[in-house]
Amino acid sequence: MALKTSGKPLTDPYAVLGLERTDDEAEIKRAYFRLVREYPPEREPEKFQEIRAAYERIRSAEARSQTDLFLLQPPPALPRRRKLTYDLDVHGEDIIALAVELGVATLSIQEDFHEPELPKQ
């Protein structure tokens, strides 16, 4: 698909050559020669120009890295992800915390409130 911006068309050379982004150099070359046979310059000069221009933009690794920089990049495949395991144990610290809170609940905090006395002189 050729994605266009309002500024300038971002012709996708991979789309012109009917390639996937992941295709290697050999596949790019094969696609180019197949299309050139299908659209020879003497019969289809404009189409040939388009094919040639697209090929030039991705034929070498260097050119390709520059071209890819200004093309929309499709999302990568979802990598294999490990699911996390759950901690379904009963923890001793939680038992103690529960017991502490049960004990705290029995305390009368008010008993510890003490109003300070000011000196008499």
Place this chain on the structure above:
Amino acid sequence: MAKKKHIIPSVIRRGTVVPAAPTGARDILQEGVRLLRRGNYDEALQQVARARELHLDAAWETAARELAAEAHFRAAMQSDSPSNRLSRLEAAIAETPDAPKLHFHRGVALLQMGRFNDAFSELDLVAQRQPARRGLAYLYALASIAVGRPWSPNGMLPAELNTVRLVEKLVYSNGRSGPITFEGPLLGKGVEMWQALIAMRTDAAAAPTRELKVAAEQNMRRPIARILRYYQGVAALRQDDRETARSAWTYVQGAGMTSAALEENLTALLRGEVIELAQAGRWQEVAQRADRLANSNQDRILAETVALAHYHLGYEAARAGKWSSAVQHWRKASEWAPSRHIAQNLALAEEALGNWVAAAEAWREMARRRPRKEDHPDYLTDAQVAAIWAHAADCYAQAGRFDEVEPCLRNALKYAPNDVALRLRLADFLLDAGRQEAAEGQLKEIVAIEPQNVEALVRLGRLYEERWDRDPMPIWRQVLAADPTHAEARDALAEGYINMTTKRSILAPIHLATLRPTASDIEVLEAGLKELPGHPKLLVALGSVLADVGRDKEARENLLQAYRAAPQNVEVVSQVLHDLLHAQAGDVVEKLIPEVRQIPHLLPAFWFSQATQSLNCKFGEEWAFAFIEEALELGKQPWVEDTRAGLLLEAYHIARQGRAPGLSAELERRIRAEVPLSGAVQYLEAAKLYYDKKSKREAAKLLQEAIRMAQKAHDNGVLRYTERLDMEMKGLLTDFDLQRALLELLGGKL
């Protein structure tokens, strides 16, 4: 006079004591006590601070300390958060370090925070100072169990003792120690919670969800309920009931529970759900789930999966042309897990929206944040970084932000100093900005990198042409060394030679009429022709000079050579025809005219120019007439837009300005005969009245008639002339136009 009112301190009013401390401090601390009573602890502390500013004596300082400690203590007891409580208690202990109750409650807070060793030390201290304190034996026993120390049953109530015994069994059970039993009574409402926890502790598959739910409902004190709800979630997940688990854990998280297991379980739950949705390609649901739990991006895999969801959603939006939506998704993707490709797509989407500055900044951001390690998957080579900076420059240029273009291009060049195309762009930018010196520097650098770079040399040559202090000819020679057929360089070099002749020297505009060619001019042009053999402009120039000095035969040969070298170049052909007449070669001109007629899309102006020049140089009316005939004949061609009447009027004006009365009369006759309804006749009359008889009113009348007729006849050629005369008569012409009109009135003579 008003009587002064004495305020008597309350303590004196009660008649109990005489104040020993400063009166102000007493009042202040009394107010502090009042505030303490009302529960305004921080205000009470402010009163203490105010009193201390008065330099209290020992007794009052002690009182101030007690008040401050009590205020901190009560504030601590008011807080639900153990860490807040702890810091308040520590502030209180700083005031009264020996108060056992403060150490007891500090121990409790440390227990609640899971800092069992610290809690044990603190409660141990209290056990020495206040062994009979209510609740101490129970909590001290729990702290001892937590740190693996022996504990004593002394001082505990039966429920406390039973609970401690059960806790010890639960904490130290390892699944091989047999069934756990307990005796009542126990602390807490109902025994379901203990039964449920025992079951879960001893059997990894036990899932007493309902019992824990009931227990949590019975024990609603928040710190207790949240532990029970957490285990309700654990029990639910043991049965793979993720919905109940999520609900329970979300609740306890909201209730302030913080434990590694809770965090781990919530993350695992969310990650599992998100990965399942992502594997099914349900990206929208992944994004929605993430939006609800936005703070869970601590987990790298979770964050990357959510970022991937937004990446997909943005890409789908972009494919549908919904660039704003794409921008939003890719921004979110960047927040979750930034990557080079997301940043790149974001910048391209901003471009698509025409947000050029935002796009430029996105590209800059991408360059700035790129990973520097070569083995990183998002690593950018220097060439790529240069391309990004250059692209950012384009975006700024699109936005008209030219101030940012140069820095971007210079940044690009830092990464690709030998990229001559890039340097040429900077040079062009500097040339457009009129910064010739800076541009020259860049162009010279390009030539240093690539001595035969024609594009840079040509720009340098053009730049030098505009300057008095630079000689462009060596540059043009460099261009020709790289590309011997370079037309611009050949022409420019030829012009360089021509400019060295007397007529074209810098003094020529002033002394044009008096300067005569010299022998050295001929030498200069011959040298030029040696360097540029057969160059038509040099041949014409040499022919012209030779004709001027009377060497007509040689002039004729050179001019003919020039014609043969560029028979389609109207500039050369025009000069050749005219200079042939100077060289007394009218016969050759006559022979050439039929060939010249064949130049494609030649315009009448070419022949009118020949006519004007022939009249100026006094070659006789017959040559002017011949050229005018050619012009009129050319008027029949489809590419000529002017009308017949318009061409005749042009010819008539040339004849008048050239002081050619016979030709003028003939053309006037033709105008009257050939185009009587075009308005040209009326225009002629009006012009004569205005210019010759100075009768402006009569001229105006006739001019209006001419305009009317020309409009009726749709004769734009005539209308062009009427409009000009009309403007002139109304004084609407500029100074330049008036000077031209004056010049015309004078017959074109200075």
